Amino acid sequence: MSRPDWIALDWGTTHLRGWAMAADGTVIEERGSDSGMGKLGPEGFEPALRAMCGDWLDHGSVPMIACGMVGARQGWTEADYARVPCPPLSPALTRAPSDLDVSIIPGLSQPDPADVMRGEETQIAGFLALNPGWDGVLCLPGSHSKWAHVSAGEVVSFRSxxxxxxxxxxxxxxxxxxxxxxxxxxxxxxxxxxxxxxxxxxxxxxxxxxxxxxxxxxxxxxxxxxxxxxxxxxxxxxxxxxxxxxxxxxxxxxxxxxxxxxxxxxxxxxxxxxxxNGTAVTLAGLIAAWKQRTTA
Amino acid sequence: MSRPDWIALDWGTTHLRGWAMAADGTVIEERGSDSGMGKLGPEGFEPALRAMCGDWLDHGSVPMIACGMVGARQGWTEADYARVPCPPLSPALTRAPSDLDVSIIPGLSQPDPADVMRGEETQIAGFLALNPGWDGVLCLPGSHSKWAHVSAGEVVSFRSxxxxxxxxxxxxxxxxxxxxxxxxxxxxxxxxxxxxxxxxxxxxxxxxxxxxxxxxxxxxxxxxxxxxxxxxxxxxxxxxxxxxxxxxxxxxxxxxxxxxxxxxxxxxxxxxxxxxNGTAVTLAGLIAAWKQRTTA
Incomplete structure (x- = not known):
């Protein structure tokens, strides 16, 4: 296997999914585990990550970009929320407290009515990357379903x-x-x-x-x-x-x-x-975050 | 203590309450336990009853009248539902499968919209016994709150x-x-x-x-x-x-x-x-059931 240029991570409450990625956005390999944030204490994240994709890191430091509940207060480290209206992907990623080079995508918040999302912002970014110029409403069903009004590349408002x-x-x-x-x-x-x-x-x-x-x-x-x-x-x-x-x-x-x-x-x-497809838009959003970071 | 003429039992999902009663409706003694129907298998009801008030029974058979989830399908034995519109207390009590003389008050059912109550019918009867001629709506808050339309001594309809x-x-x-x-x-x-x-x-x-x-x-x-x-x-x-x-x-x-x-x-x-007061109307309802039975 060729060495990945970076690693994309979707780290939710119940699952961890990783993609070894080439710089051009090609997937080299994909893996999943059930080491969700809900099962892990603060000390458990790095071992879970190494257990799933340690061999991808053998040749040195590989940058990783993660989305999801890994960035919640009960997660690895709290990644801030960007306040709507704003683009779904804030450029201000949060570094995880680790020797590994892991950057976490911030969630989105809305002061009134009070609301938050974490992980869905990456799916929204991915949907927009796959459907450039799209305006309308996105529904993201789940434990806490979200409805987001998207216009001109920004999340205008949302409700959970x-x-x-x-x-x-x-x-x-x-x-x-x-x-x-x-x-x-x-x-x-x-x-x-x-x-x-x-x-x-x-x-x-x-x-x-x-x-x-x-x-x-x-x-x-x-x-x-x-x-x-x-x-x-x-x-x-x-x-x-x-x-x-x-x-x-x-x-x-x-x-x-x-x-x-x-x-x-x-x-x-x-x-x-x-x-x-939920997985496809998540990966597209992580790729968009990678591109935004490397061109910044 | 004088021997009770009968025993009133309020046997719900989480509690068992018993009153040693004189024939005229006077309370001789009151006791409670946490042996609710939710904790008991079919074989557990009689021992739980003897444990709480065995000494009340020392002098021979004492009739008991019970209301509540003790009469549910998962209870001691299933007591039928009387179908509304009808008086809250059906005269058709169900005998528990036991040497003890335990009669269970039926619940109420409504075919459409489908609804059932068990225990609340006794409280409604007690409220009416304490407030003769009362017409209106009774609200019985709880795990499954009930609203009952009561008129001319009958439950006309209800919702949970x-x-x-x-x-x-x-x-x-x-x-x-x-x-x-x-x-x-x-x-x-x-x-x-x-x-x-x-x-x-x-x-x-x-x-x-x-x-x-x-x-x-x-x-x-x-x-x-x-x-x-x-x-x-x-x-x-x-x-x-x-x-x-x-x-x-x-x-x-x-x-x-x-x-x-x-x-x-x-x-x-x-x-x-x-x-x-919820306990007061339950007891009043059990007394009404006793009177209905002894005058039938």
Whole structure:
């Protein structure tokens, strides 16, 4: 293997992914591990990094650029937030406290309504690198879904929704766990859930318990219960995010199942959305950060 | 101690409370334990009952009347649901599978929207026994808050809200746990949270993450964060339950802190509410069930 010119790192709460890169942006090799920031104390980051890609570093110091929760207060070292409106990639990278040459991309913050993102700014930069001149709204589904208004290369404003984490907490830490299996899907139940809270978001508070009560009284199918919960939560998010997406060009980051659910739910509202591969836009964003740094 | 004529049992998910009773409804002695239904398998109920009040039974068989989750599918034995509209106390008690003479009060069910209650029906009966001829709406705050429309001695309809369980799941099993302490209270933050979701329930989905983001960006006080979460959730419940309470006579069951929060939030909407002691109405309901049984 040829020596990488630099290393791209996507270091989130639950995963670490690294790419050995050539200077021109070509991927030499890709690796992943489950050494997410959530598992590591401050002393654990450097060993985790060496364990995954120590051999890439054998021939001397290789610059690395990292994005994600590695830069959170509970991460390796806190990387500041750049305040919107601003371009997604701030040039002010933060050096990790290590002999390794690791630079962390800052997150974005918004004072009012108070909001933060960390990792998604790199995906937004990557989406813009792959779609030059794009204006509109980007939806980044996940534990804490983000909606970002992007114009003229800047993030103008954004909002976070705890949709993914709510789904996990409700389906595993409340009475709904008795009625919601880990797998199974029912599109009609999902669509009905989306429609219910998108048009009547105030129903959310009472609709949740009906999932349990329907099971007790009518023996509702687990797949339908699971899909209905997902639909209710995504419908409530789309209702609250309507000022973002209504009448806008929409991009959804994430080619997997979750991104497709958002595209489906938006489509039912007559709002077509472009879907982009999450890993691809992350890597494109890290490459954009590398280019910005080497040309600075 | 004189021998009880009967024993009243309030057997919920987390607690067991028993009263040794005279035939005229006088309390001879009261005891409690933490042997809630949530901790017990099917074989554990009888030993838990004997452990708490075995000496009350020394002189022979004493009839017992129980309400609560003891009658759930995961409880001692499943007591049916009576379907609303109906009086809160169905005369069709269910015998527990035991040498002890334990009769369990059925819950209430509603086919559409699917809903169930178990334990609250006894509190409603007790409230009506203490307030004869009362018509209006009863709010029973808790893990699964209930709103019941009561008229002419019957429960006409009801709705459940997972407000209490949502508070617990959000504050201990999501990222909000980093910002929400176990104790602390800020009335202004509570009031503002209630007002926000009561008038704009669609904001709930986005307001939750602001609790975390405010802490990260502005170092928000824990007491304010905790009170804001409570306010947002109760405001959303009041918004969804508005068709129940608007313009109605309102009773709130629960004299403790949680009941007072509901009374405060309703008061801010110009809706005065009567507050009743939860234990007192439970006992009054169990006495009503005893009287109904002995006069049947």
């Amino acid at each position: 929704f705890m949709t993914g984490e709510l789904f996990a907490a409700l389906s595993t830490h409340t009475v709904l766990r008795h009625s919601i299996p880990a797998e199974g899907w029912d599109e009609a139940a999902f669509d009905a859930g989306v429609a219910e809270t998108l048009s009547r978001p105030e129903r959310m508070a009472s609709a949740l318990f009906t999932i349990r009560a329907s099971d007790i009284l009518h023996g509702a199918a687990g797949a339908a219960a699971r899909s209905r919960l997902s639909g209710l939560l995504i419908g409530a998010e789309l209702s609250a995010a309507k000022p973002y997406w209504l009448g806008q060009q929409i991009g959804v980051i994430g080619a997997g199942g979750l991104g497709s659910l958002y595209v489906r739910a938006l489509g039912a509202q007559g709002a077509p959305a472009t879907q982009a | 809200f997972m407000t209490g369980e949502l508070f617990a799941a959000l504050s201990t099993h999501t990222v909000l746990r980093h910002s929400i302490p176990a104790e602390g209270w800020d009335e202004a933050a509570f009031d503002a949270g209630v007002a926000e979701t009561l008038s704009r329930p669609e904001r709930m989905a986005s307001a939750l993450f602001t609790i975390r983001a405010s802490d990260i960006l502005h170092g928000a006080a824990g007491a304010a964060a905790r009170s804001r979460l409570s306010g947002l959730l109760i405001g959303a419940e009041l918004s969804a339950a508005k068709p129940y309470w608007l313009g109605q006579q309102i009773g709130v069951i629960g004299a403790g802190g949680l009941g007072s929060l509901y009374v405060r939030a309703l008061g801010a909407q110009g809706a005065p509410a009567t507050q009743a």
